[in-house]
Amino acid sequence: MEYDSALKMLGLAEKAGKVQSGAFLAEKAIKGGIAEMVLIASDTSYNTRKQFINSCKWYNIKCYEFIDKETLGKAIGKEERAVIAITDKGLAKAIKEKMEQQVLREARLDVES
Numbered sequence: 001m002e003y004d005s006a007l008k009m010l011g012l013a014e015k016a017g018k019v020q021s022g023a024f025l026a027e028k029a030i031k032g033g034i035a036e037m038v039l040i041a042s043d044t045s046y047n048t049r050k051q052f053i054n055s056c057k058w059y060n061i062k063c064y065e066f067i068d069k070e071t072l073g074k075a076i077g078k079e080e081r082a083v084i085a086i087t088d089k090g091l092a093k094a095i096k097e098k099m100e101q102q103v104l105r106e107a108r109l110d111v112e113s
Helices: 005-014 021-031 046-059 071-077 089-112
Strands: 019-021 037-038 062-065 083-086
Touching: 005 019, 005 083, 005 089, 019 021, 019 037, 021 046, 021 083, 037 046, 037 089, 046 062, 062 089, 083 089
Parallel strands: 037 062
Antiparallel strands: 019 083, 037 083
16 A cells, blocks of 8 residues: 555554644644644635644745645544644654655656566
8 A cells, every 4th residue: 555654654653642633623733832733634615724734834834735634644543634733743754754765766666567
């Protein structure tokens, strides 16, 4: 499955209590200054996506579109989640690196084909 290592890191972040999931809690983490990174599900509505992108820009927080709501929720042992905020700097960095590694692997495979 694609993004396995990033999804496992999300699960670790949840177990460590460093995830705020769902629109309400993620927004609270952003505005409260504790969000280090925000992940928005790829199948999130335009209005929700726009709201969180604008909020992340305003508060200078890295924001990424990442997988679908169902997979995002399963990664943290929950139901569907449109938005997740990671509140630990080290875990946010590790998740970002895992996501980038997967993109680079996919790009290499495209070139090699």
